[in-house]
Amino acid sequence: MTTVANGVNVQALLEARDALKGAPEAAQFTWRASSKWQNGVHSTTTVRDFFGLGQEQSHKAESVFEADHPAVFAAEDNGITPIEYLLVGLAACLTAGVASVAQNRGIQLRSVESTVEGRHDIRGILGADSDVRNGFTDVKVTFTIDADASRQEIEALVAQSQKRSAVFDALTNPTDVTVDVA
Amino acid sequence: MAEVTEFIERFAKVTGAPVRTGTNVTSLRPTDDGYHVTTGGGEIRCRTVVIASGACNRPTVPRLAAAVPASIRQLTPFDYRGPTELPDGGVLVVGASATGVQLAAELRRSGRPVTISVGEQVRMPRTYRGRDVLWWMDASGLWDQRYDRIDDLERARRLPSPQLVGTPERATLDLNALTAMGVEPVGRWAAVRDGRALFSGGLRNVFSLADLKMERLLDTFDAWARRNGRDADVAPSERFPPTRVPASTRLQLDLRSGEIATIVWATGFRPDYRWLDVPVLDEKGRLRHEGGVVDGPGLYALGLPVLRRRKSTFIYGIEDDAREVVDHLAGHLAAHR
Numbered sequence A: 001m002t003t004v005a006n007g008v009n010v011q012a013l014l015e016a017r018d019a020l021k022g023a024p025e026a027a028q029f030t031w032r033a034s035s036k037w038q039n040g041v042h043s044t045t046t047v048r049d050f051f052g053l054g055q056e057q058s059h060k061a062e063s064v065f066e067a068d069h070p071a072v073f074a075a076e077d078n079g080i081t082p083i084e085y086l087l088v089g090l091a092a093c094l095t096a097g098v099a100s101v102a103q104n105r106g107i108q109l110r111s112v113e114s115t116v117e118g119r120h121d122i123r124g125i126l127g128a129d130s131d132v133r134n135g136f137t138d139v140k141v142t143f144t145i146d147a148d149a150s151r152q153e154i155e156a157l158v159a160q161s162q163k164r165s166a167v168f169d170a171l172t173n174p175t176d177v178t179v180d181v182a
Numbered sequence B: 001m002a003e004v005t006e007f008i009e010r011f012a013k014v015t016g017a018p019v020r021t022g023t024n025v026t027s028l029r030p031t032d033d034g035y036h037v038t039t040g041g042g043e044i045r046c047r048t049v050v051i052a053s054g055a056c057n058r059p060t061v062p063r064l065a066a067a068v069p070a071s072i073r074q075l076t077p078f079d080y081r082g083p084t085e086l087p088d089g090g091v092l093v094v095g096a097s098a099t100g101v102q103l104a105a106e107l108r109r110s111g112r113p114v115t116i117s118v119g120e121q122v123r124m125p126r127t128y129r130g131r132d133v134l135w136w137m138d139a140s141g142l143w144d145q146r147y148d149r150i151d152d153l154e155r156a157r158r159l160p161s162p163q164l165v166g167t168p169e170r171a172t173l174d175l176n177a178l179t180a181m182g183v184e185p186v187g188r189w190a191a192v193r194d195g196r197a198l199f200s201g202g203l204r205n206v207f208s209l210a211d212l213k214m215e216r217l218l219d220t221f222d223a224w225a226r227r228n229g230r231d232a233d234v235a236p237s238e239r240f241p242p243t244r245v246p247a248s249t250r251l252q253l254d255l256r257s258g259e260i261a262t263i264v265w266a267t268g269f270r271p272d273y274r275w276l277d278v279p280v281l282d283e284k285g286r287l288r289h290e291g292g293v294v295d296g297p298g299l300y301a302l303g304l305p306v307l308r309r310r311k312s313t314f315i316y317g318i319e320d321d322a323r324e325v326v327d328h329l330a331g332h333l334a335a336h337r
């Protein structure tokens, strides 16, 4: 279909889309993470297994994520803060989207870089002001993209990647979250 | 309106087809050699049927409407008659396509505070380079684009109506026009939680997508004019400012506070096939057809979005479709004598 090489197997994705249209059950995935408290506000979360295409699946390897608070919060800084993981997820998801859409549109990418900034008024989490929310005040992503495309085409790539992004949707739209005690 | 009525009445006379007005079809079912039609005025047997019952029989209202507090009056465009019939207070218009933008403008002009919840939308200037945008759609051949030449037909068929209004001033009614009037845009309505409406924080991208698509459309028009030596017939090329994003948009609105007294659902329309006792609907209740040839022998459709071309759902756009669909129908009759 295209001769560009961004390393995204768009053909497989398009085939999956067609196959799953008629098989909504197979499209039901469950992503999982397990977390363990260490000490203070330090925790370790591991990710390996997930469910999809009707059966249990595993990543090639387990990934381990340390979360903590920085020294300015009087913590040990064994890892990034939990809310920074949201930035990691957003950047990764939008970047993957840019690459996939570019591949599908036959646009050769040379480099895709982005910075993600989440502004956060911590008076919310500290309970210092009940009018301030706990989460981000806002999030700003800035892409710098070098590609064989016009500025307009690049803007369209970035717009389309937001439109199809799981993390962008999860951050911009409410999700029903249940937290139980086992 | 009177012109349209007259046009249709004259057409009925000219064709000489037996028109039965005020006659509802309550059931259509297959028989050995065709179809059996039950109407409020008797039974009809026929070998072929053209379903031309329209694409907009019922308003579509998202499920979250059920979670709206009872103190708020909810209306669809089928119930709406004018601003004076609404309770005092603010109005939340949901949907910013042709219907939503027109109702939001009318309500705002009546002096009410109006908030508009904006999802995917198709932005268009009413006039471009001195001509009506529909002139461009037609002249550039875009409207004639065939259903089997469109990359993502499913998407083309789901596309919301363009933000257009017909007025003597031929004014553009996009979101910039609405915000200039004091209408407040919010993101797509995602959920109701604890009596609060929660709106998507993705408004900026919804605006960018619409702006980019409009730019591409105008580029297409410019390229067509250049290629066909029409640049001299039209005004110089022009571009419109991007949709302005308010400095801060509200992500939630307390539906119990009294700020909003009425919600107008301008969230689209769909056909009504409850009378159709033929298994030709897909899992989403849409008619299964290939360019108007329905998935049932001798059964045809007209007047659905991008049935055979982009203009299929416009009054004058049906003519070419009708010719081709009727050709097929005649072929079916000839083959099944």
Ligand SMILES: Cc1cc2nc3c(=O)[nH]c(=O)nc-3n(C[C@H](O)[C@H](O)[C@H](O)COP(=O)(O)OP(=O)(O)OC[C@H]3O[C@@H](n4cnc5c(N)ncnc54)[C@H](O)[C@@H]3O)c2cc1C
Binding pocket: B023, B024, B025, B026, B052, B053, B054, B055, B056, B057, B099, B166, B275, B302, B303, B304, B312, B313, B314, B315, B316
């Ligand atoms: C708000 C709005 C604005 C529009 N503006 C324009 C415009 O400016 N220009 C333009 O070209 N087009 C416009 N259109 C599109 C135009 O209205 C349609 O293209 C046209 O009406 C389609 O004609 P139709 O005969 O296919 O369907 P319809 O006009 O919907 O007619 C279908 C008919 O079938 C009848 N019917 C349905 N079910 C049954 C049944 N079971 N038994 C008997 N009868 C039944 C209905 O009562 C109706 O009379 C607009 C549409 C809308 C919704």
